[in-house]
Amino acid sequence: MRIGVLGAGQLGRMLALAGYPLAKTFVFYDMSGNPSAGLGEVIIDRDGNYLDDFLSRVDRVTYEFEHLPVEVAERLAKEKPVHPCPRALQVCQNREREKTLFGELGIPTPQWKIADSAESLKSAAEALGCPVVAKSNTEGYDGKGQAVLKSPEEAQEAWAAIGHPRLIVEKFVQFKREVSIIAVRAEDGDVAFYPMAENTHHEGILRYSIAPAPGLRKDIQEEAERYIRALLNEMDYVGVLTLELFETEDGLVANEMAPRVHNSGHWTIEGAMTSQFENHIRAVSGHPLGNVEARGLSCMVNIIGEHGEIDRILELPYAHVHLYNKGERPGRKLGHVNILADSYEELVWRVRNCAQFLPGSPEFRSSLTTKG
Amino acid sequence: MRIGVLGAGQLGRMLALAGYPLAKTFVFYDMSGNPSAGLGEVIIDRDGNYLDDFLSRVDRVTYEFEHLPVEVAERLAKEKPVHPCPRALQVCQNREREKTLFGELGIPTPQWKIADSAESLKSAAEALGCPVVAKSNTEGYDGKGQAVLKSPEEAQEAWAAIGHPRLIVEKFVQFKREVSIIAVRAEDGDVAFYPMAENTHHEGILRYSIAPAPGLRKDIQEEAERYIRALLNEMDYVGVLTLELFETEDGLVANEMAPRVHNSGHWTIEGAMTSQFENHIRAVSGHPLGNVEARGLSCMVNIIGEHGEIDRILELPYAHVHLYNKGERPGRKLGHVNILADSYEELVWRVRNCAQFLPGSPEFRSSLTTKG
Numbered sequence: 001m002r003i004g005v006l007g008a009g010q011l012g013r014m015l016a017l018a019g020y021p022l023a024k025t026f027v028f029y030d031m032s033g034n035p036s037a038g039l040g041e042v043i044i045d046r047d048g049n050y051l052d053d054f055l056s057r058v059d060r061v062t063y064e065f066e067h068l069p070v071e072v073a074e075r076l077a078k079e080k081p082v083h084p085c086p087r088a089l090q091v092c093q094n095r096e097r098e099k100t101l102f103g104e105l106g107i108p109t110p111q112w113k114i115a116d117s118a119e120s121l122k123s124a125a126e127a128l129g130c131p132v133v134a135k136s137n138t139e140g141y142d143g144k145g146q147a148v149l150k151s152p153e154e155a156q157e158a159w160a161a162i163g164h165p166r167l168i169v170e171k172f173v174q175f176k177r178e179v180s181i182i183a184v185r186a187e188d189g190d191v192a193f194y195p196m197a198e199n200t201h202h203e204g205i206l207r208y209s210i211a212p213a214p215g216l217r218k219d220i221q222e223e224a225e226r227y228i229r230a231l232l233n234e235m236d237y238v239g240v241l242t243l244e245l246f247e248t249e250d251g252l253v254a255n256e257m258a259p260r261v262h263n264s265g266h267w268t269i270e271g272a273m274t275s276q277f278e279n280h281i282r283a284v285s286g287h288p289l290g291n292v293e294a295r296g297l298s299c300m301v302n303i304i305g306e307h308g309e310i311d312r313i314l315e316l317p318y319a320h321v322h323l324y325n326k327g328e329r330p331g332r333k334l335g336h337v338n339i340l341a342d343s344y345e346e347l348v349w350r351v352r353n354c355a356q357f358l359p360g361s362p363e364f365r366s367s368l369t370t371k372g
Numbered sequence: 373m374r375i376g377v378l379g380a381g382q383l384g385r386m387l388a389l390a391g392y393p394l395a396k397t398f399v400f401y402d403m404s405g406n407p408s409a410g411l412g413e414v415i416i417d418r419d420g421n422y423l424d425d426f427l428s429r430v431d432r433v434t435y436e437f438e439h440l441p442v443e444v445a446e447r448l449a450k451e452k453p454v455h456p457c458p459r460a461l462q463v464c465q466n467r468e469r470e471k472t473l474f475g476e477l478g479i480p481t482p483q484w485k486i487a488d489s490a491e492s493l494k495s496a497a498e499a500l501g502c503p504v505v506a507k508s509n510t511e512g513y514d515g516k517g518q519a520v521l522k523s524p525e526e527a528q529e530a531w532a533a534i535g536h537p538r539l540i541v542e543k544f545v546q547f548k549r550e551v552s553i554i555a556v557r558a559e560d561g562d563v564a565f566y567p568m569a570e571n572t573h574h575e576g577i578l579r580y581s582i583a584p585a586p587g588l589r590k591d592i593q594e595e596a597e598r599y600i601r602a603l604l605n606e607m608d609y610v611g612v613l614t615l616e617l618f619e620t621e622d623g624l625v626a627n628e629m630a631p632r633v634h635n636s637g638h639w640t641i642e643g644a645m646t647s648q649f650e651n652h653i654r655a656v657s658g659h660p661l662g663n664v665e666a667r668g669l670s671c672m673v674n675i676i677g678e679h680g681e682i683d684r685i686l687e688l689p690y691a692h693v694h695l696y697n698k699g700e701r702p703g704r705k706l707g708h709v710n711i712l713a714d715s716y717e718e719l720v721w722r723v724r725n726c727a728q729f730l731p732g733s734p735e736f737r738s739s740l741t742t743k744g
Contacts, residue, residue: 017389020411023695023707039392039411273689273712282686291689295667314654317645317663323395335395340645 001285002027004058004080006072008035008042010324010333011064011261014269016040018277024285029054031068036326048072055079062239062284066092066259067139083187083238083284088259091235095137095168098256105230107254110170110246115159122155124169131172136164144204148172173253175246177367179213180264181224184240184279184289185232192279192292193225194272197264197300199244202362205331208351209264209300211271214344214368223252231257240265240280263302263333270320270338271298296340299351301358303335309357313337318350344368373657374399376430376452378444380407380414382696382705383436383633386641388412390649396657401426403440410697420444427451434611434656438464438631439511455559455610455656460631463607467509467540470628477602479626482542482618487531494527496541503544508536518576520544545625547618549739551585552636553596556612556651556661557604564651564664565597566644569636569672571616574734577703580723581636581672583643586716586740595624603629612637612652635674635705642692642710643670668712671723673730675707681729685709690722716740 001024005012008028016026016039026040029051035042043054051072055061061082063073066089073086091097102109111128114137115121125132130152136145147158159167178201182194195212228243242262244255265276274282274290282289306328313319316339323335337354341347348368355361373396377384380400388398388411398412401423407414415426423444427433433454435445438461445458463470474481483500486509487493497504502524508517519530531539550573554566567584600615614634616627637648646654646662654661678700685691688711695707709726713719720740727733 013392017392020385020389020697021694021707023697025410025697038397274692288683288687290686293689311659314662315660317665322393325392325395325397 001025001060002058003281003284004029004054004061004076005037005040006031006061006063006068006076007065008032008037009064010036010326010335013037013039013324014266014275014277014322015062015064015261015281018275019281022278022281022285022287024281027054027057036324038325051075060284062280063089064260084241084259085235085237088235088237088241092257092259093138095135095256096166099168101231101234102254105227105234107227107230108252109254110173112168112170115167115169116165118156118159121149121159121167121169122152125149125152125155128169128171133170133172134158134162134167135170136162137166137168139164146204173246173248175248175253177213177247178244178255179224179247179252180209180242180244180262181221181228182240182242182262182265182268182276183225183228183232184276184283184292185237186283186289187238187286189233190289191229191232192289193221193228194265194268194276194292195294196221196224197267198366199264200362200364200366203331205302205304205333206263207302207304207362208364208366209267210344210347210366210368211267211298211300212294214366220247220252227252227254228257239283240276263336264300266322266336267298267300267338268292269322270340271295271300296342297344297347299339299341299347301337301339301351301354301361302333303337303358305330305332305334305360307334308359308361312357313354316350316354319354373397373432374430375653375656376401376426376433376448377409378403378433378435378440378448379437380404380409381436382408382698382707385409385411385696386638386647386649386694387434387436387633387653390647391653394650394653394657394659396653399426399429408696408698423447432656434652435461436632456613456631457607457609460607460609460613464629464631465510467507467628468538471540473603473606474626477599477606479599479602480624481626482545484540484542487539487541488537490528490531493521493531493539493541494524497521497524497527500541500543505542505544506530506534506539507542508534509538509540511536545618545620547620547625549585549619550616550627551596551619551624552581552614552616552634553593553600554612554614554634554637554640554648555597555600555604556648556655556664557609558655558661559610559658561605562661563601563604564661565593565600566637566640566648566664567666568593568596569639570738571636572734572736572738575703577674577676577705578635579674579676579734580736580738581639582716582719582738582740583639583670583672584666586738592619592624599624599626600629611655612648635708636672638694638708639670639672639710640664641694642712643667643672668714669716669719671711671713671719673709673711673723673726673733674705675709675730677702677704677706677732679706680731680733684729685726688722688726691726 113124197211198213569583570585
């Protein structure tokens with residue numbers, strides 16, 4: 001079976017690496033002019049002239065990023081199965097639509113308001129009570145197009161800094177930690193849930209994901225499963241879906257979802273019986289889902305900006321290196337390291353030992369390293 | 373780093389799948405006209421006209437099969453590092469040379485003699501005592517070019533059936549089981565040994581490999597490590613080397629070696645901390661070696677001739693499917709399934725459960741299923 005992937009970055013690369021052993025082949029469709037998958041066929045098509053050519057070379061279509069024109073996905077879906085469905089793109093590209101869907105399905109979110117001017121941003125901040133987070137309603141990711149307002153007086157400055165005509169303004173959530181759940185839904189409606197991960201961000205970029213999340217309570221995992229199952233079923237979704245959440249004193253609050261394999265699921269390559277990448281390919285191809293159980297404890301450490309001393313990391317007997325073969329650039333995701341351990345204590349020690357070889361890695365902080 | 377691989381079959385494919393995450397890229401050089409790697413660039417060159425082109429596209433060279441002209445490897449080695457060394461090819465292509473080296477290094481072998489006629493085959497069978505195994509001295513693999521003689525009178529027929537001008541005749545070894553050890557040696561001489569596997573053949577083709585081998589005694593593992601270390605150091609070898617052995621009442625007896633990743637090491641993909649494929653790429657690229665420890669217990673089940681009910685196998689929560697994307701043909705290796713378990717009892721049950729979906733799979737037999 002030939003799988004067409006919209007986008008040609010590291011996620012597509014890892015989908016392909018997981019898909020070849022299932023006898024899939026890959027054609028990437030790149031609209032950026034800068035593909036990095038490094039595998040399979042790549043069609044570079046900035047102007048959308050070769051979509052038919054792409055279609056003729058594939059049996060099924062999926063995507064590795066959600067910032068692609070919905071019309072493209074819809075046009076493709078008329079000819080070949082496109083998984084996940086274009087509707088998932090529509091929802092994920094628009095935070096207002098996403099939050100509205102969350103609300104309809106009973107998934108808690110931070111209180112939010114829409115702002116379409118500096119004045120309405122100020123009013124929203126006043127109504128919600130600062131601090132608030134203002135985010136461009138569309139096109140934002142990895143912390144871009146966002147600002148935190150500590151008081152309504154910062155509205156003018158924040159509005160100018162974000163530079164977007166429509167913002168969503170969210171009341172700041174007092175959370176214990178950031179977590180995510182990754183689920184996969186098959187064509188026949190079967191659903192499987194990975195154990196949740198605890199995520200640590202730094203400068204808006206994910207740095208560490210620990211899975212299963214330390215001290216994860218069964219009722220919290222089940223709450224997350226209920227939410228993501230509702231989303232999967234509502235959208236008649238096929239493939240991997242990620243839901244980012246805040247864990248608070250009062251339970252989970254949804255932040256956002258991603259209709260794809262996700263950085264907070266990279267630990268599954270060695271840390272779960274079946275990786276998120278393999279499960280996405282299984283689902284998209286119409287195969288049964290694979291076992292999502294964890295194999296021991298994992299922490300994913302992102303390699304950001306520069307590669308550091310990779311050969312020192314390769315010497316660590318508990319580290320698995322995954323490079324994306326990309327050039328160094330500040331803030332760029334160049335790869336990740338999966339650290340395995342049998343206890344969380346050992347995991348902390350090992351992660352710190354690894355991180356020392358990655359310059360610019362922030363100090364490892366997690367619920368394991370802070371008293372709470 | 374660009375790795376050139378001589379040969380473009382499933383072993384090259386799995387080397388590439390392990391090498392991409394280490395930021396390697398792959399160029400395959402195929403002399404068969406029938407490449408199946410399905411990844412990377414492939415140069416098809418039956419007449420040896422494009423060796424320079426191949427060389428210009430790679431930084432280092434390795435190979436996935438030992439039946440390639442030594443002159444080709446030697447010519448390449450003048451320009452770029454070739455690992456393992458061409459001498460390993462020379463030894464492995466000639467059973468007499470291989471057995472002689474084993475003898476020089478104190479590695480026990482079956483008693484053997486050379487035969488270059490039906491008459492000398494008969495004399496050899498008489499001198500060694502039947503049963504004996506006669507094998508073409510060169511070019512044989514996967515049980516091809518072999519015959520068992522139950523009495524010297526069968527010499528004429530066996531000579532004709534094998535149809536090779538020079539045979540090696542080996543006294544039949546009374547063995548408890550067939551085993552193999554896989555080791556890897558780095559450029560700096562560092563060596564690591566995987567736990568031995570127990571192998572079951574059927575019609576000359578490997579069917580099952582269990583690792584770590586059940587009931588493996590520490591002294592037997594160490595004996596095998598001593599033998600393979602001697603080979604690695606003698607040849608100043610870089611990369612993965614496999615040594616197939618018989619386990620007898622009196623210890624180990626070497627059968628043959630393969631200067632490459634090996635079918636009896638496919639279990640390492642999920643069953644070891646670092647796969648044989650990754651370790652070969654690490655060694656060939658000059659990186660430190662990865663951890664060779666087992667992760668639980670594994671059994672590799674080969675998919676031979678036809679694919680069977682792959683979707684049923686994909687449903688098994690303990691099975692990992694690895695397909696080579698090749699067409700069905702009797703006796704052809706099409707893929708393998710790695711079965712994981714925490715106990716050997718569970719492993720036997722799971723392997724049998726999996727094998728029922730693979731038509732033509734021989735009944736699972738191993739030291740675990742026979743009384744001894």
